[in-house]
Amino acid sequence: MAKLATPSALPRYIQISERLIREIAAGRLVEGARLPTEKDMAADFGIAVGTLRKALADLEAKGLLERIQGSGNYIRTSGQVESVYSFFRLERVQGGGLPTAEVLSVERRQKPSDGLSFGTGESADRIRRLRLLDGDVVALEEIWLDAGQPAVQRADLSESLYLYFKDALGVVIAGVEDRIGVANVPDWADVRFGVGPGQRAAFVERLSRSEAGAVVEYSRTWFDETKARYVARMGKG
Amino acid sequence: MAKLATPSALPRYIQISERLIREIAAGRLVEGARLPTEKDMAADFGIAVGTLRKALADLEAKGLLERIQGSGNYIRTSGQVESVYSFFRLERVQGGGLPTAEVLSVERRQKPSDGLSFGTGESADRIRRLRLLDGDVVALEEIWLDAGQPAVQRADLSESLYLYFKDALGVVIAGVEDRIGVANVPDWADVRFGVGPGQRAAFVERLSRSEAGAVVEYSRTWFDETKARYVARMGKG
DNA sequence: AGGAATTTGTGCGTATGTATC
DNA sequence: AGATACATACGCACAAATTCC
Numbered sequence: 001m002a003k004l005a006t007p008s009a010l011p012r013y014i015q016i017s018e019r020l021i022r023e024i025a026a027g028r029l030v031e032g033a034r035l036p037t038e039k040d041m042a043a044d045f046g047i048a049v050g051t052l053r054k055a056l057a058d059l060e061a062k063g064l065l066e067r068i069q070g071s072g073n074y075i076r077t078s079g080q081v082e083s084v085y086s087f088f089r090l091e092r093v094q095g096g097g098l099p100t101a102e103v104l105s106v107e108r109r110q111k112p113s114d115g116l117s118f119g120t121g122e123s124a125d126r127i128r129r130l131r132l133l134d135g136d137v138v139a140l141e142e143i144w145l146d147a148g149q150p151a152v153q154r155a156d157l158s159e160s161l162y163l164y165f166k167d168a169l170g171v172v173i174a175g176v177e178d179r180i181g182v183a184n185v186p187d188w189a190d191v192r193f194g195v196g197p198g199q200r201a202a203f204v205e206r207l208s209r210s211e212a213g214a215v216v217e218y219s220r221t222w223f224d225e226t227k228a229r230y231v232a233r234m235g236k237g
Numbered sequence: 238m239a240k241l242a243t244p245s246a247l248p249r250y251i252q253i254s255e256r257l258i259r260e261i262a263a264g265r266l267v268e269g270a271r272l273p274t275e276k277d278m279a280a281d282f283g284i285a286v287g288t289l290r291k292a293l294a295d296l297e298a299k300g301l302l303e304r305i306q307g308s309g310n311y312i313r314t315s316g317q318v319e320s321v322y323s324f325f326r327l328e329r330v331q332g333g334g335l336p337t338a339e340v341l342s343v344e345r346r347q348k349p350s351d352g353l354s355f356g357t358g359e360s361a362d363r364i365r366r367l368r369l370l371d372g373d374v375v376a377l378e379e380i381w382l383d384a385g386q387p388a389v390q391r392a393d394l395s396e397s398l399y400l401y402f403k404d405a406l407g408v409v410i411a412g413v414e415d416r417i418g419v420a421n422v423p424d425w426a427d428v429r430f431g432v433g434p435g436q437r438a439a440f441v442e443r444l445s446r447s448e449a450g451a452v453v454e455y456s457r458t459w460f461d462e463t464k465a466r467y468v469a470r471m472g473k474g
Numbered sequence: 475a476g477g478a479a480t481t482t483g484t485g486c487g488t489a490t491g492t493a494t495c
Numbered sequence: 496a497g498a499t500a501c502a503t504a505c506g507c508a509c510a511a512a513t514t515c516c
Contacts, residue, residue, distance in 0.1 A: 011503060037481060048505045053482085061298075069482040070512030084471055177470040180417045181462035182439045202419045202439065225418035232469040235321045235412030235446075248484060274500060285486045290501085306501045307494030 012047055016055035024064060024077060025171065035065075035073040084176050085162050087233040088206075090131060090139055090223060097133030097228075101141075101161075104128040104190070106154045111144065116179070116207055118215040119146035127152065130192065131221070137192045139223035140185065146215060161217070171216050175209040178232065185222050194224035204230055249284055253292035261301060261312060272302075272310040321413050322399050324470040325443075327368060327376055327460060334370030334465075338378075338398075341365040341427070343391045348381065353416070353444055355452040356383030364389065367429065368458070374429045376460035377422065383452060402453060411448040415469065417441050422459050431461035441467055 009015070023029045035041060042052040056073055059065035066074045091097050109126045111119070124144045131139040143161065145152060165171045183203035185195050195201040201222045208217040223230065246252070260266040272278060279289040293310055296302035303311045328334050346363045348356070361381045368376040380398065382389060402408045420440035422432050432438040438459045445454040460467065 013503080039481085050506080051504055054503085067482070068513080070480075070514075072481065072513090087471060088469070175471065177468065180439065180441070180467040180469065181460075181465075182419060182437075183462075200419075200437070202417065204417070223418075225420075228418075230417040231414065232325070232417065232471075233412070233414040234324060234469075234471060235410075250484080276500080287487080288485055291484085304501070305494080306492070307499075309494090309500070 013051050013054035013058065016045055016047065016052060017058040020055065020059055021062075021064065024075060029075050031075055031077045033075045035075070037072070084173055088176055088178060089231050090133065090221070090228050091231055092133050092138075093225075093227065093229055098135075100132045100135070102130045102132065102137075103154055104130065104188075106152055115220065116205060116218060118144070118207060118218040121146065124218075125152040128188065130190065131223075133228060136227060137190075137194070138228035139221050140189055140193045141219060141221045142186075143217060143219040145217055165216060169216075171210045173208050173210065173216065177207045177209075179205045180230065181205075183220075183222065189222075193222075194227055195222065201225070202230065250288050250291035250295065253282055253284065253289060254295040257292065257296055258299075258301065261314060266312050268312055268314045270312045272312070274309070321410055325413055325415060326468050327370065327458070327465050328468055329370050329375075330462075330464065330466055335372075337369045337372070339367045339369065339374075340391060341367065341425075343389055352457065353442060353455060355381070355444060355455040358383065361455075362389040365425065367427065368460075370465060373464065374427075374431070375465035376458050377426055377430045378456060378458045379423075380454060380456040382454055398454075406453075408447045408453055410445050410453065411450075412446045414444045414446075415441050416443075417467065420457075420459065426459075430459075431464055432459065438462070439467065 010018075020029070029035075036044070038049050038052055038056070042049040045052065056065060056067060060067055064076060066076045068074065090099065105126075105128045107126050108123055110122060111124050124146050127143040127145070129141050129143070130137050131141055162173060165173060181203055182200050185193070185197050185199050185201050187197040189195070189197045202225045204219075204221045204223075206217070206219045206221070207215055208219075210216050221230075247255075257266070266272075273281070275286050275289055275293070279286040282289065293302060293304060297304055301313060303313045305311065327336065342363075342365045344363050345360055347359060348361050361383050364380040364382070366378050366380070367374050368378055399410060402410060418440055419437050422430070422434050422436050422438050424434040426432070426434045439462045441456075441458045441460075443454070443456045443458070444452055445456075447453050458467075
Protein backbone atom coordinates (compact mmCIF):
# COMPACT_ATOMS: atom_id res chain seq x y z
CA MET A 1 0.00 0.00 0.00
CA ALA A 2 1.62 3.23 1.19
CA LYS A 3 0.17 4.93 -1.85
CA LEU A 4 0.34 8.70 -1.70
CA ALA A 5 -2.69 10.62 -2.87
CA THR A 6 -0.47 12.71 -5.11
CA PRO A 7 3.02 11.62 -6.12
CA SER A 8 5.97 13.43 -4.57
CA ALA A 9 3.75 15.22 -2.08
CA LEU A 10 4.88 15.82 1.47
CA PRO A 11 4.75 12.73 3.69
CA ARG A 12 1.31 12.09 5.11
CA TYR A 13 2.48 12.44 8.69
CA ILE A 14 3.90 15.89 7.94
CA GLN A 15 0.69 16.90 6.21
CA ILE A 16 -1.31 15.84 9.26
CA SER A 17 1.11 17.54 11.63
CA GLU A 18 0.92 20.84 9.76
CA ARG A 19 -2.82 20.61 9.49
CA LEU A 20 -3.07 20.30 13.25
CA ILE A 21 -0.70 23.23 13.70
CA ARG A 22 -2.95 25.34 11.51
CA GLU A 23 -5.93 24.28 13.61
CA ILE A 24 -4.08 25.46 16.68
CA ALA A 25 -2.96 28.71 15.07
CA ALA A 26 -6.52 29.39 13.90
CA GLY A 27 -7.78 28.96 17.44
CA ARG A 28 -9.96 25.96 16.65
CA LEU A 29 -7.80 23.90 18.94
CA VAL A 30 -7.15 25.73 22.18
CA GLU A 31 -4.95 25.17 25.19
CA GLY A 32 -5.98 22.08 27.11
CA ALA A 33 -8.23 20.69 24.39
CA ARG A 34 -8.22 16.93 24.19
CA LEU A 35 -7.93 15.37 20.77
CA PRO A 36 -10.09 12.40 19.73
CA THR A 37 -8.50 9.01 20.29
CA GLU A 38 -5.70 8.03 17.96
CA LYS A 39 -7.86 5.29 16.51
CA ASP A 40 -10.65 7.74 15.69
CA MET A 41 -8.35 10.41 14.28
CA ALA A 42 -6.55 7.91 12.12
CA ALA A 43 -9.88 6.73 10.76
CA ASP A 44 -10.99 10.33 10.15
CA PHE A 45 -7.81 11.18 8.30
CA GLY A 46 -7.84 7.87 6.49
CA ILE A 47 -4.38 6.85 7.64
CA ALA A 48 -2.88 4.15 9.84
CA VAL A 49 -2.57 4.74 13.54
CA GLY A 50 1.22 4.47 13.31
CA THR A 51 1.31 7.27 10.77
CA LEU A 52 -0.88 9.47 12.92
CA ARG A 53 1.36 8.76 15.88
CA LYS A 54 4.32 10.08 13.92
CA ALA A 55 2.43 13.31 13.27
CA LEU A 56 1.59 13.59 16.97
CA ALA A 57 5.21 12.92 17.91
CA ASP A 58 6.09 15.86 15.69
CA LEU A 59 3.67 18.14 17.52
CA GLU A 60 5.01 16.91 20.83
CA ALA A 61 8.56 17.73 19.74
CA LYS A 62 7.36 21.24 18.89
CA GLY A 63 5.94 21.55 22.39
CA LEU A 64 2.39 21.97 21.16
CA LEU A 65 1.05 18.68 22.45
CA GLU A 66 1.21 16.63 25.60
CA ARG A 67 0.62 12.93 25.23
CA ILE A 68 -0.50 10.99 28.29
CA GLN A 69 -0.57 7.24 28.17
CA GLY A 70 -3.95 5.86 29.11
CA SER A 71 -5.51 9.30 29.01
CA GLY A 72 -5.22 11.16 25.74
CA ASN A 73 -3.51 13.85 23.69
CA TYR A 74 -3.80 17.42 24.93
CA ILE A 75 -3.02 20.73 23.26
CA ARG A 76 -0.37 22.76 25.06
CA THR A 77 0.21 26.24 23.69
CA SER A 78 0.90 28.33 26.76
CA GLY A 79 4.57 28.97 27.34
CA GLN A 80 5.18 28.65 23.62
CA VAL A 81 4.97 32.33 22.83
CA GLU A 82 7.05 33.43 25.72
CA SER A 83 9.45 30.55 25.40
CA VAL A 84 11.63 32.23 22.84
CA TYR A 85 11.22 35.77 24.07
CA SER A 86 11.87 35.00 27.69
CA PHE A 87 15.49 34.53 26.72
CA PHE A 88 15.74 37.82 24.86
CA ARG A 89 14.83 40.72 27.04
CA LEU A 90 15.56 44.25 28.14
CA GLU A 91 16.24 44.59 31.83
CA ARG A 92 17.54 47.15 34.27
CA VAL A 93 21.28 47.32 34.69
CA GLN A 94 20.96 45.87 38.16
CA GLY A 95 18.67 43.18 36.74
CA GLY A 96 14.91 42.76 36.58
CA GLY A 97 12.41 45.60 36.26
CA LEU A 98 8.74 45.54 35.30
CA PRO A 99 8.47 45.93 31.52
CA THR A 100 5.72 48.08 30.04
CA ALA A 101 5.30 49.98 26.81
CA GLU A 102 3.68 53.16 25.53
CA VAL A 103 2.57 53.27 21.91
CA LEU A 104 3.46 56.50 20.11
CA SER A 105 2.02 55.78 16.68
CA VAL A 106 0.59 53.05 14.47
CA GLU A 107 0.57 53.55 10.70
CA ARG A 108 0.62 51.56 7.49
CA ARG A 109 3.72 52.66 5.59
CA GLN A 110 6.17 51.81 2.86
CA LYS A 111 8.79 49.47 4.23
CA PRO A 112 12.08 51.05 5.29
CA SER A 113 14.83 50.82 2.69
CA ASP A 114 17.58 50.67 5.27
CA GLY A 115 17.87 47.80 7.70
CA LEU A 116 17.17 44.14 7.16
CA SER A 117 14.81 43.18 4.39
CA PHE A 118 11.74 41.21 5.38
CA GLY A 119 8.47 39.92 4.02
CA THR A 120 7.30 40.10 0.43
CA GLY A 121 5.04 43.13 0.02
CA GLU A 122 5.80 46.83 -0.32
CA SER A 123 4.02 48.08 2.75
CA ALA A 124 3.82 47.14 6.38
CA ASP A 125 2.36 48.37 9.63
CA ARG A 126 4.77 50.49 11.60
CA ILE A 127 4.49 50.79 15.35
CA ARG A 128 6.60 53.22 17.31
CA ARG A 129 6.70 52.93 21.04
CA LEU A 130 8.58 53.69 24.20
CA ARG A 131 9.67 50.86 26.41
CA LEU A 132 9.75 51.30 30.14
CA LEU A 133 11.19 49.39 33.05
CA ASP A 134 9.60 50.14 36.41
CA GLY A 135 7.95 53.17 34.80
CA ASP A 136 11.20 54.65 33.57
CA VAL A 137 11.67 55.09 29.81
CA VAL A 138 14.74 53.12 28.80
CA ALA A 139 14.28 52.44 25.12
CA LEU A 140 12.79 53.60 21.86
CA GLU A 141 11.39 51.01 19.50
CA GLU A 142 10.11 50.77 15.96
CA ILE A 143 8.31 47.61 14.92
CA TRP A 144 7.28 46.59 11.44
CA LEU A 145 4.59 43.97 10.89
CA ASP A 146 4.36 42.64 7.38
CA ALA A 147 1.11 43.66 5.71
CA GLY A 148 -1.31 41.07 4.41
CA GLN A 149 -2.68 40.86 7.88
CA PRO A 150 -5.52 43.26 8.62
CA ALA A 151 -4.14 46.64 9.55
CA VAL A 152 -3.03 46.88 13.13
CA GLN A 153 -5.38 48.84 15.36
CA ARG A 154 -3.78 50.78 18.12
CA ALA A 155 -6.39 49.62 20.60
CA ASP A 156 -5.55 46.01 19.79
CA LEU A 157 -1.99 46.22 21.01
CA SER A 158 -1.43 44.58 24.32
CA GLU A 159 1.46 45.33 26.61
CA SER A 160 3.16 42.26 25.29
CA LEU A 161 3.45 42.27 21.53
CA TYR A 162 3.93 38.55 21.65
CA LEU A 163 0.57 38.02 23.21
CA TYR A 164 -0.73 40.25 20.43
CA PHE A 165 0.83 37.99 17.84
CA LYS A 166 -0.72 34.98 19.45
CA ASP A 167 -4.13 36.36 20.34
CA ALA A 168 -4.87 38.74 17.50
CA LEU A 169 -2.89 37.20 14.67
CA GLY A 170 -2.87 33.57 15.75
CA VAL A 171 0.85 33.38 15.12
CA VAL A 172 3.33 31.61 17.35
CA ILE A 173 6.84 32.98 17.22
CA ALA A 174 9.20 30.10 16.55
CA GLY A 175 12.50 31.84 15.99
CA VAL A 176 14.23 35.12 16.64
CA GLU A 177 17.44 36.56 15.28
CA ASP A 178 18.99 39.67 16.73
CA ARG A 179 21.79 41.80 15.36
CA ILE A 180 23.38 43.96 17.96
CA GLY A 181 25.49 47.03 17.54
CA VAL A 182 25.41 50.79 17.91
CA ALA A 183 23.32 53.20 15.85
CA ASN A 184 22.26 56.81 15.81
CA VAL A 185 19.04 57.54 17.62
CA PRO A 186 16.35 58.63 15.10
CA ASP A 187 14.92 62.12 15.15
CA TRP A 188 11.51 61.00 16.26
CA ALA A 189 13.06 60.32 19.64
CA ASP A 190 11.21 61.90 22.49
CA VAL A 191 12.72 63.99 25.26
CA ARG A 192 11.50 61.31 27.59
CA PHE A 193 14.11 58.98 26.16
CA GLY A 194 17.50 59.27 27.83
CA VAL A 195 19.57 59.49 24.65
CA GLY A 196 18.95 62.40 22.30
CA PRO A 197 18.32 62.30 18.53
CA GLY A 198 21.49 61.87 16.51
CA GLN A 199 23.43 60.50 19.45
CA ARG A 200 24.79 57.02 19.30
CA ALA A 201 23.07 54.38 21.37
CA ALA A 202 23.09 50.61 21.82
CA PHE A 203 20.89 49.11 19.15
CA VAL A 204 19.20 45.79 18.48
CA GLU A 205 17.68 44.81 15.16
CA ARG A 206 15.38 41.81 15.24
CA LEU A 207 13.68 39.43 12.83
CA SER A 208 10.98 37.16 14.24
CA ARG A 209 9.66 34.19 12.37
CA SER A 210 6.55 32.03 12.61
CA GLU A 211 6.65 28.25 12.61
CA ALA A 212 6.12 28.35 8.87
CA GLY A 213 9.28 30.43 8.52
CA ALA A 214 7.64 33.66 7.41
CA VAL A 215 8.96 36.88 8.87
CA VAL A 216 6.27 38.21 11.18
CA GLU A 217 8.09 41.09 12.77
CA TYR A 218 11.04 43.31 12.11
CA SER A 219 12.04 45.66 14.87
CA ARG A 220 14.70 48.16 15.85
CA THR A 221 15.35 49.09 19.42
CA TRP A 222 17.59 51.84 20.70
CA PHE A 223 18.26 51.81 24.41
CA ASP A 224 20.03 53.86 27.02
CA GLU A 225 22.74 51.58 28.31
CA THR A 226 23.08 53.59 31.50
CA LYS A 227 19.56 52.51 32.38
CA ALA A 228 19.10 49.14 30.74
CA ARG A 229 20.85 46.12 29.36
CA TYR A 230 19.81 43.75 26.67
CA VAL A 231 20.09 40.12 27.68
CA ALA A 232 20.28 37.11 25.40
CA ARG A 233 20.37 33.72 27.01
CA MET A 234 20.60 30.26 25.54
CA GLY A 235 20.71 26.80 27.02
CA LYS A 236 21.14 26.29 30.72
CA GLY A 237 21.67 29.72 32.21
CA MET B 238 5.36 -11.19 20.91
CA ALA B 239 7.05 -8.00 22.09
CA LYS B 240 8.39 -9.88 25.07
CA LEU B 241 10.88 -7.93 27.13
CA ALA B 242 13.96 -9.77 28.29
CA THR B 243 13.36 -8.60 31.85
CA PRO B 244 10.02 -7.34 33.07
CA SER B 245 9.64 -3.61 33.71
CA ALA B 246 13.02 -2.88 32.11
CA LEU B 247 13.56 0.24 30.05
CA PRO B 248 12.13 0.07 26.55
CA ARG B 249 14.42 -1.71 24.13
CA TYR B 250 14.84 1.32 21.92
CA ILE B 251 16.02 3.36 24.89
CA GLN B 252 18.41 0.61 25.91
CA ILE B 253 19.88 0.58 22.42
CA SER B 254 20.06 4.36 22.26
CA GLU B 255 21.92 4.58 25.56
CA ARG B 256 24.22 1.78 24.59
CA LEU B 257 25.22 3.70 21.47
CA ILE B 258 25.71 6.87 23.50
CA ARG B 259 28.08 4.97 25.79
CA GLU B 260 29.97 3.72 22.74
CA ILE B 261 30.37 7.31 21.61
CA ALA B 262 31.38 8.54 25.05
CA ALA B 263 33.94 5.76 25.34
CA GLY B 264 35.45 6.78 22.02
CA ARG B 265 34.70 3.52 20.27
CA LEU B 266 32.43 5.40 17.93
CA VAL B 267 34.11 8.55 16.70
CA GLU B 268 33.07 11.57 14.68
CA GLY B 269 32.21 10.62 11.14
CA ALA B 270 32.02 6.89 11.79
CA ARG B 271 29.40 5.14 9.75
CA LEU B 272 27.20 2.64 11.51
CA PRO B 273 26.33 -0.73 9.98
CA THR B 274 23.10 -0.79 8.01
CA GLU B 275 19.89 -0.69 9.98
CA LYS B 276 19.08 -4.21 8.88
CA ASP B 277 22.41 -5.52 10.14
CA MET B 278 22.31 -3.61 13.42
CA ALA B 279 18.78 -4.76 14.10
CA ALA B 280 19.88 -8.35 13.52
CA ASP B 281 22.93 -7.87 15.77
CA PHE B 282 20.86 -6.42 18.57
CA GLY B 283 18.12 -8.98 18.04
CA ILE B 284 15.40 -6.39 17.54
CA ALA B 285 13.14 -5.29 14.71
CA VAL B 286 14.31 -2.62 12.32
CA GLY B 287 11.50 -0.32 13.41
CA THR B 288 12.67 -0.52 17.00
CA LEU B 289 16.24 0.23 16.01
CA ARG B 290 15.03 3.19 13.99
CA LYS B 291 13.40 4.59 17.10
CA ALA B 292 16.71 4.35 18.92
CA LEU B 293 18.48 6.09 16.03
CA ALA B 294 15.83 8.81 15.95
CA ASP B 295 16.62 9.40 19.59
CA LEU B 296 20.32 9.83 18.85
CA GLU B 297 19.50 12.15 16.01
CA ALA B 298 17.34 14.28 18.29
CA LYS B 299 20.29 14.48 20.66
CA GLY B 300 22.45 15.74 17.81
CA LEU B 301 24.80 12.78 17.97
CA LEU B 302 23.82 11.18 14.69
CA GLU B 303 23.22 12.27 11.15
CA ARG B 304 20.97 10.05 9.10
CA ILE B 305 21.29 10.24 5.34
CA GLN B 306 18.77 8.47 3.20
CA GLY B 307 20.37 6.14 0.72
CA SER B 308 23.74 6.53 2.39
CA GLY B 309 23.90 5.59 6.04
CA ASN B 310 23.96 6.71 9.65
CA TYR B 311 26.95 8.79 10.73
CA ILE B 312 28.20 9.76 14.15
CA ARG B 313 28.27 13.51 14.70
CA THR B 314 29.91 14.61 17.91
CA SER B 315 31.33 17.94 16.84
CA GLY B 316 28.67 20.52 16.53
CA GLN B 317 27.72 19.59 20.07
CA VAL B 318 30.12 22.13 21.47
CA GLU B 319 29.35 24.61 18.79
CA SER B 320 25.64 24.02 19.09
CA VAL B 321 25.13 26.80 21.59
CA TYR B 322 27.78 29.07 20.18
CA SER B 323 26.69 28.77 16.58
CA PHE B 324 23.74 30.92 17.57
CA PHE B 325 25.90 33.58 19.18
CA ARG B 326 28.50 34.94 16.87
CA LEU B 327 30.36 37.94 15.57
CA GLU B 328 30.01 38.42 11.84
CA ARG B 329 30.76 41.02 9.22
CA VAL B 330 28.13 43.70 8.73
CA GLN B 331 27.30 42.22 5.35
CA GLY B 332 27.17 38.77 6.97
CA GLY B 333 29.62 35.89 7.23
CA GLY B 334 33.39 36.27 7.48
CA LEU B 335 36.05 33.75 8.55
CA PRO B 336 36.60 34.10 12.29
CA THR B 337 40.12 33.88 13.71
CA ALA B 338 41.78 35.19 16.84
CA GLU B 339 45.16 36.49 17.97
CA VAL B 340 46.13 36.02 21.59
CA LEU B 341 47.74 39.09 23.19
CA SER B 342 48.36 37.79 26.69
CA VAL B 343 47.60 34.97 29.10
CA GLU B 344 48.03 35.53 32.85
CA ARG B 345 46.69 34.31 36.17
CA ARG B 346 45.20 37.33 37.92
CA GLN B 347 42.88 38.54 40.63
CA LYS B 348 39.35 38.56 39.32
CA PRO B 349 38.01 41.90 38.10
CA SER B 350 35.88 43.76 40.64
CA ASP B 351 33.74 45.38 37.98
CA GLY B 352 31.52 43.34 35.72
CA LEU B 353 29.56 40.22 36.49
CA SER B 354 30.69 38.07 39.35
CA PHE B 355 31.55 34.51 38.57
CA GLY B 356 33.10 31.40 40.06
CA THR B 357 34.12 30.93 43.67
CA GLY B 358 37.85 31.61 43.95
CA GLU B 359 39.82 34.84 44.09
CA SER B 360 41.90 34.36 41.00
CA ALA B 361 41.36 33.33 37.43
CA ASP B 362 43.20 33.04 34.15
CA ARG B 363 42.84 36.11 32.00
CA ILE B 364 43.20 35.92 28.25
CA ARG B 365 43.28 39.02 26.11
CA ARG B 366 42.93 38.65 22.39
CA LEU B 367 41.99 40.29 19.15
CA ARG B 368 39.21 38.84 17.08
CA LEU B 369 39.37 38.98 13.33
CA LEU B 370 36.96 38.40 10.48
CA ASP B 371 38.55 37.65 7.13
CA GLY B 372 41.86 38.83 8.61
CA ASP B 373 40.53 42.19 9.67
CA VAL B 374 40.55 43.07 13.39
CA VAL B 375 37.00 43.79 14.40
CA ALA B 376 36.94 43.20 18.14
CA LEU B 377 38.89 43.23 21.36
CA GLU B 378 38.21 40.55 23.92
CA GLU B 379 39.05 39.71 27.48
CA ILE B 380 38.24 36.25 28.77
CA TRP B 381 38.37 35.00 32.32
CA LEU B 382 38.55 31.29 33.07
CA ASP B 383 37.87 30.37 36.66
CA ALA B 384 40.96 28.97 38.37
CA GLY B 385 40.98 25.49 39.85
CA GLN B 386 41.77 24.23 36.43
CA PRO B 387 45.45 23.97 35.63
CA ALA B 388 46.76 27.32 34.49
CA VAL B 389 46.06 28.05 30.87
CA GLN B 390 49.06 27.73 28.61
CA ARG B 391 49.19 30.08 25.72
CA ALA B 392 50.26 27.33 23.36
CA ASP B 393 47.19 25.32 24.33
CA LEU B 394 44.72 27.84 22.99
CA SER B 395 43.13 26.85 19.74
CA GLU B 396 41.52 29.24 17.35
CA SER B 397 38.19 28.27 18.79
CA LEU B 398 38.06 28.66 22.54
CA TYR B 399 35.16 26.28 22.63
CA LEU B 400 37.22 23.50 21.16
CA TYR B 401 39.74 24.37 23.85
CA PHE B 402 37.10 23.92 26.53
CA LYS B 403 36.15 20.58 25.09
CA ASP B 404 39.58 19.22 24.21
CA ALA B 405 41.80 20.60 26.96
CA LEU B 406 39.36 20.97 29.81
CA GLY B 407 36.84 18.30 28.90
CA VAL B 408 34.02 20.75 29.46
CA VAL B 409 30.99 21.10 27.25
CA ILE B 410 29.36 24.49 27.29
CA ALA B 411 25.69 24.00 28.05
CA GLY B 412 24.46 27.53 28.44
CA VAL B 413 25.38 31.09 27.61
CA GLU B 414 24.04 34.40 28.83
CA ASP B 415 24.99 37.64 27.15
CA ARG B 416 24.43 41.18 28.33
CA ILE B 417 24.70 43.69 25.55
CA GLY B 418 25.25 47.37 25.72
CA VAL B 419 27.86 50.07 25.13
CA ALA B 420 31.05 50.52 27.10
CA ASN B 421 34.30 52.42 26.98
CA VAL B 422 37.12 50.64 25.23
CA PRO B 423 39.86 49.75 27.76
CA ASP B 424 43.29 51.34 27.55
CA TRP B 425 45.02 48.11 26.60
CA ALA B 426 43.36 48.46 23.21
CA ASP B 427 45.76 48.23 20.33
CA VAL B 428 45.97 50.59 17.37
CA ARG B 429 45.03 47.65 15.24
CA PHE B 430 41.57 47.79 16.75
CA GLY B 431 39.21 50.18 14.97
CA VAL B 432 37.93 51.97 18.06
CA GLY B 433 40.41 53.80 20.27
CA PRO B 434 40.84 53.54 24.06
CA GLY B 435 38.29 55.55 26.01
CA GLN B 436 35.88 55.69 23.11
CA ARG B 437 32.50 54.09 23.42
CA ALA B 438 31.94 50.86 21.54
CA ALA B 439 29.36 48.10 21.32
CA PHE B 440 29.99 45.67 24.12
CA VAL B 441 28.98 42.13 25.03
CA GLU B 442 29.49 40.59 28.44
CA ARG B 443 29.13 36.82 28.58
CA LEU B 444 28.78 34.07 31.16
CA SER B 445 29.21 30.50 29.95
CA ARG B 446 28.20 27.53 32.03
CA SER B 447 29.04 23.85 31.96
CA GLU B 448 26.44 21.11 32.08
CA ALA B 449 26.92 21.05 35.83
CA GLY B 450 26.01 24.71 36.01
CA ALA B 451 29.41 26.03 37.02
CA VAL B 452 30.61 29.20 35.36
CA VAL B 453 33.44 28.23 33.05
CA GLU B 454 34.02 31.49 31.27
CA TYR B 455 33.36 35.15 31.74
CA SER B 456 34.20 37.38 28.83
CA ARG B 457 33.92 40.96 27.65
CA THR B 458 34.01 41.85 23.99
CA TRP B 459 34.22 45.31 22.50
CA PHE B 460 33.63 45.52 18.79
CA ASP B 461 33.69 48.06 16.01
CA GLU B 462 30.12 48.19 14.79
CA THR B 463 31.18 49.68 11.48
CA LYS B 464 32.98 46.42 10.75
CA ALA B 465 31.06 43.77 12.60
CA ARG B 466 27.74 42.86 14.11
CA TYR B 467 26.96 40.59 16.96
CA VAL B 468 24.24 38.08 16.17
CA ALA B 469 22.07 36.16 18.61
CA ARG B 470 19.67 33.67 17.19
CA MET B 471 17.17 31.39 18.83
CA GLY B 472 14.71 28.86 17.47
CA LYS B 473 14.06 28.59 13.77
CA GLY B 474 15.98 31.38 12.12
C1' DA C 475 -11.52 -1.16 46.46
C1' DG C 476 -11.46 -3.36 42.44
C1' DG C 477 -12.06 -4.83 37.88
C1' DA C 478 -13.27 -3.76 33.15
C1' DA C 479 -12.88 -0.59 29.49
C1' DT C 480 -10.32 2.87 27.28
C1' DT C 481 -6.19 4.94 25.53
C1' DT C 482 -1.49 5.59 24.61
C1' DG C 483 3.29 3.06 24.46
C1' DT C 484 6.28 -0.58 22.71
C1' DG C 485 7.53 -3.92 19.39
C1' DC C 486 7.26 -6.95 15.31
C1' DG C 487 7.00 -7.75 10.36
C1' DT C 488 6.24 -6.40 5.64
C1' DA C 489 5.74 -3.71 1.36
C1' DT C 490 6.93 0.16 -1.20
C1' DG C 491 9.08 4.90 -2.06
C1' DT C 492 13.24 7.52 -2.77
C1' DA C 493 17.97 9.10 -2.31
C1' DT C 494 22.69 7.64 -2.69
C1' DC C 495 26.41 5.00 -4.39
C1' DA D 496 20.94 1.14 -14.71
C1' DG D 497 21.34 -1.68 -10.79
C1' DA D 498 22.24 -2.34 -6.03
C1' DT D 499 22.13 -0.53 -1.54
C1' DA D 500 20.19 1.89 2.33
C1' DC D 501 17.23 4.91 4.69
C1' DA D 502 12.09 6.81 4.73
C1' DT D 503 7.29 6.15 4.74
C1' DA D 504 3.22 3.53 5.56
C1' DC D 505 0.39 -0.30 6.75
C1' DG D 506 -1.44 -3.61 10.26
C1' DC D 507 -1.27 -6.40 14.29
C1' DA D 508 -0.36 -7.96 19.21
C1' DC D 509 0.50 -6.98 23.71
C1' DA D 510 2.07 -3.77 27.74
C1' DA D 511 1.15 -0.02 30.78
C1' DA D 512 -1.27 3.97 32.48
C1' DT D 513 -5.58 6.11 33.15
C1' DT D 514 -10.47 6.36 33.60
C1' DC D 515 -14.87 4.83 34.74
C1' DC D 516 -18.24 2.02 36.63
